[in-house]
Amino acid sequence: MTASPNDHSLTSALGHAAATAGYAPSVHNTQPWRWRVLPERLELYAVRDRQLGVSDPDGRLMILSCGTALHHARIALRAEGWTTRVDRLPDPATPDLLARITGTGHAAPSPAAMRVVQSVRVRHTDRRPVAEEEVPEESVAEIVRAAGDEGAQLQILSRDQVVELAAAASKAAAASVDEPQLREELRYWTERAGPAGTGLPPEVLPERAPESTVPARDFGRPGSLPVGPGHDRTARYGLLFGNEDEPAGWLRAGEALSAAWLVATGLGVSMVPLSGVIETVGTRETLRRMLSGLGYPYLALRLGIPDPTQAGPGHTPRLPVEQVVDTSAVRPEAS
Structure with missing residues (x-):
């Protein structure tokens, strides 16, 4: 999907990077972003029409999702040898303009970035129990380091903290049962009622609730993905966190999530975001206390080795490139 610097202009490379960013993960696969391609830069905008108005009224998860797309675009450009400058939240008068990526020059393609980009189309979310094999400590350390390099921190939880996380997740799940608007929002994004190319189809959702220490989100209906008899006893859990509870922090958290997830994919480690426990103030405060208020x-994230006896889930659908990448300003040159 990315352009070769030997054959294409910077403008075309930016367009290809924006298209590559379309494979980024997002909450409920809402893909709440839009890119505008200009001759020497990309602009990333949040799309409020695809924000979860009930479970994410502040736009925390929407902006975090856009951060994953921002990192995908950055790493795609780096892999092809383009150096860039990133300006985050550059215009207070336009709050939905989340970032600008400006091309600054050309260098040798980055082999490390090329390896990461190879994971973009392979990455997926497998919500089923993990294998009995434990994640190697060196892999955990590499994933933690990838998140830290992008401006957020990933704290791997102790066993006692996992119990606290499980209790918080159970509390959040119980609260959601009593929220009819939340249940309706979930149905919208899991029953193909949302925009074509978005949402979570049955084939990526487990056919029944998996056995798990930390309860997964109840999407309100079963999927069609077969679930084996395993448990998540060998899973590792972590909290992605930062210094500010503001859009700038949420955006950087999305970039850190993308970096960590792509590295995990390359290492053969499954990563599953647990966003339900973040969506209510009470459980979010519980998690903050787990961080000692720092x-x-x-x-919250789950890490594990995928069950080798189960075929991997399919990939979630994607919006057509023309719906998320605006090339009208450069159309004669873009490819």
Whole structure:
């Protein structure tokens, strides 16, 4: 999907990077972003029409999702040898303009970035129990480091903290049962009622609730993805957090999530975001206490080795490139 610097202009490379960013993960696969391609830069905008108005009224998860797309675009450009400058939230008068990526020059393609980009189309979310094999400590350390390099921190939880996380997740799940508007929002994004190319089809959702220490989100209906008899006893859990509970922090958290997830994919490690526990104030405060008040939690994560006896889930659908990448300003040159 990315352009070769030997054959294409910077403008075309920016367009290809924006298209590559379309494979980024997002909450409920809402893909709440839009790119505008200009001759020497990309602009990333949040799309409020695809914000979860009930479960994410502040736009925390929407902006975090856009951050994953921002990192995808950055790493795609780096892999092809383009150097860039990123200006985050550059215009207070336009709050939905989340970032500008400006091309600054050309260098040798980055082999490390090329390896990461190879994971973009492979990455997926497998919500089923993991294998009995434990994640190697060196892999955990590499994933943690990838998040830290992008301006957020990933704290791996102790066993006692996992119990606290499980209790918070159970509390959040119980609260959601009593929220009819939340249940309706979930149905919208899981029953193909949302925009074509978005949402969570049955084939990526487990056919029944998996056995798990930390309860997964109840989407309100079963999927069609077969679930084996395993448990998540070998899973590792972590909290992605940062120093501010503001859009700038949420955006950087999305970039850190993308970096960590792509590295995990390359290492053969499954990563599953647990956003339900972040969506209510009470459970979010519980997680902050787990961090000793030293940071603001953005997302809980599960790490594990995929069950080798189960075929991997399919990929979620994607919006057509023309719906998320605006090339009208450069159309004669873009490819």
